[in-house]
Amino acid sequence: MNRTIRRAGTVTLLLVMALMVRLTWVQVVHGEALADSEDNRRNTIEQYANPFGDIIVGGKPVTGSKRTDDGDLHYQRTYTDGPLYAPVTGFSSQVRGSTQLEGIYQSVLDGTDDRLKNPADLLMGKKAKPGNVLTTIDPGVQRAGYKALGGKKGAAVAIDPANGKILGVVSTPSFDPSTFAGSGKDDAKAWNKLNARSGGDKNDDQPTLNRALRQPVPPGSTFKLVVAAAALEDGLYSSVDVPTRSPDPYTLKGTSTVLKNENEAAPCKNATLRDALRYSCNNVFAKLATDLGKDKVRAQAEKFGFNDSKQDVPVRATKSGYPEKMDEAQTGLSGIGQYDVTATPLQMAMVTQAIAHGGELVDPHMVSQVQDSGGGALRSFEDPASHRVMSESNAEQLRSAMETVVEQGTGSNAKIPGATVGGKTGTAQHGVDNSGTPYAWFTSYGESSSGKQVAVAVVVEDSDAARAEVSGNGLAAPIAKSMMGAALG
Template sequence: MIRCVRHAAAFCFLLLVALLVNAGRVQVVQAGSYNGNPANRRIAIARYDQPRGDILVGGARVTGSRDGGGRLRYLRTYANGPLYAPVTGFASQLYGTTLLEGTEDDVLSGQAEELASVPLWNEITRARQRGGDVHTTISAAAQQAAYRGLAGRRGAVAAVDPATGRILALVSSPSYDPALLSGTGTDTTGAWRELNADTAQPMLDRAIRQTYPPGSTFKVVTAAAALQSGEVTDLRAPTRSPDPYRLPGTTVSIGNEAGGCANASVYDAFRVSCNTVFAKLGADVGLAGMTAQAQAFGFNDTRLRIPPAVAKSNFDTAMSPDQVALSSIGQFDTTATPLQMAMVAAAVGNGGTLMTPYLVDSVTNHSGATVAGTQPRTLHRAVSGETAQKLQQLMEAVVSEGTGTNAAIPGVVVGGKTGTAQHGVDNTGTPYAWFISYAKPPGGSSASVAVAVVVEDAEADRADISGGGNAAPIARSVMQAVLAGG
């Protein structure tokens, strides 16, 4: 009898061991595959069984959660959705997350370890951590000024604080309401189809994900390269620049929309935007010098995160001399995001130091305690302080007596550069109107805000004045909003 009991006990022990081994296999070894299985609804149900943390602008919540009553209980809501969509992105129960909703998902969904009031407490108790809040660097007034200025036209605005890299505005137009994508019903799938079929691409974040030929705004980079290399030492000295200018090694010549460009000084050529002068300057500086200067301003950077990824702004590293000349006036294969061109203006306005742009100021837990923050840091020394001062002279002349007078603000020192970027087959497309600028407050020694504006469907002549006519007033309103303390 005892022998039978012993055998039964041993058998039960083996069954228990087998059960524990299998439980370990399921919960540890195969946990990832089970969690990732589309048929596993428990993950989604748990994810949406509590309100999501919020994204804030200037202390005000621009996102929220509402109880939808279904198994996926809480749905994402948005205040002023189209205004802030290029910042927040969307959080959809069907289509996932984008932009800040995506990069900060661990915080917003409560999965980030730093949110716990007591370390490892949630692991011990198995309790769900409430979502934290993400506080952005965006200025509500600047964002609204940019959005109103574009007025539904295709284009984008990016504004930064030159001294810190804080992003003050990111606007893309036309926009969309992220709330349309929050749920799981037919309304959501229908909205998704319509948004993706829209030729205006309202879900494209043009401020950081779309690159454009920068046109004459790139002449800031070319002027910087010429000054840094010693090719130019005196801004007022005449240049040996013919009009028209034959591209090196070709029979192709380029001209100017403005008059008086033959042998014009860099000061005058920048003020009225002479293509011939700056194409020749770029060719004289050469590929290596132009590439180094473009990269010092942030071009060709594939790792920039704000924290959403920013599309690479391109300056080719292998070109013939004629291609270098065209690239030096923002044509050929040179492309830039609006954020990149705001960075160029910011570096000039900040005395030559380019700060790393960032969008998240801090993260707080559900109790309001700050658990993470962003500290300003230098990205590059774009140009020397002496070169920055000379570039400021050039950019401020554009606003005071050149093509950018529409950006002038009484009592404020404003520097800028207009641009009209040709594109399309044989440049037959309607030019993109550009304006980049910075503004110094009265009595200030460095810029408080830098802005880049691009308007895709600008109805304008093929001249730099179109940037001054279509884009400069938008930049002015954004700068005014920031200077007013918005």
């Protein structure tokens, strides 16, 4: 054989072998990664080849699917009352992916989850029928909160204290996920318009931000409940009716800064915890936090859920924070929910949830069951974990003091005829030199004559009210009242 031909044959053989090795390497080592890649168009085609399963609220689907003629993607997501339930469902878009429950349970809803397949499906590599996600959301509570918030920028969360079921997750302004669920020009236009309202400027609406779960802001005086719990648990005061040793006004320790009360005529000097909550006395709780020390206050806050970076409901909530490094003056400010203390509405609802449930906090969750197409449970959340936050007797005392806040104090707008209501108002300052519009807070619980309970937290970040008129009782308490009323019937 000609030497040149022999050499050419050898080179060709080596090239073929190298190609086979490379092909084997890609298929065996990188095959799964390539198949799961976001850039693999086949995954998107498969995902939108058939109708989806649904997210269920109150026994009815709030999602759907419709046939589309846009190229090779045959179905797209639809939403019933999209803006109302967007903080629960999130969105599913052919172009922009999925968020919240749509994203967490995507494989169940699009039928690719292996738990949905029978042995024959697994053997043949066949796609199964999609499953459904059953939520704990009460449509009446959700609608009451959404309607009451109206055009205000804010959020609200309602929880059943006995079992941790989240009955409402409201965030305004909201958005309609249906408008950009597809891949057409109108969808792109709707998405761009939505993004123009979410640029990060302080005046932006940020409608896609779930304020109920992912917008921690200063909780203001609602945090005084945590400090009061810490004082009772520590034994600093044996009862909510024991006078505290609190000068009025109070000078922050180590400074010449005098901390005044919003209502300077209120009887806050040496006030009991009951009266300090009733009149929202800054001097009492700043001194309490300083006397307890930052470590004890932080320990109590963390029992309620602060500083938990893995709070899943199952949507991951942003951490509510209580600082670790503070001097005594900063610790005093933390006692009134200022300095670097932050909380989401979910977190403050958890505080009142635990107080209402005798000092025991049941893990909050907004999914009760994940089901296959036949209604069989793939996963159930009916038996959530719980832990004790404070003693039953101390929780009972705090409930009594919170009821005084509503009946005789700053939370009068939350009264519900025929129901027992306890609450705490808050007005939190923010911005450079407190230049921002104050946040109006209200956190509360309600109990019907039959013993049914609900815990609610509301924050109004911005409204049409004049700065001087911003208050927890004026803006947030009526919203909480609407949600509690809907929950208690």
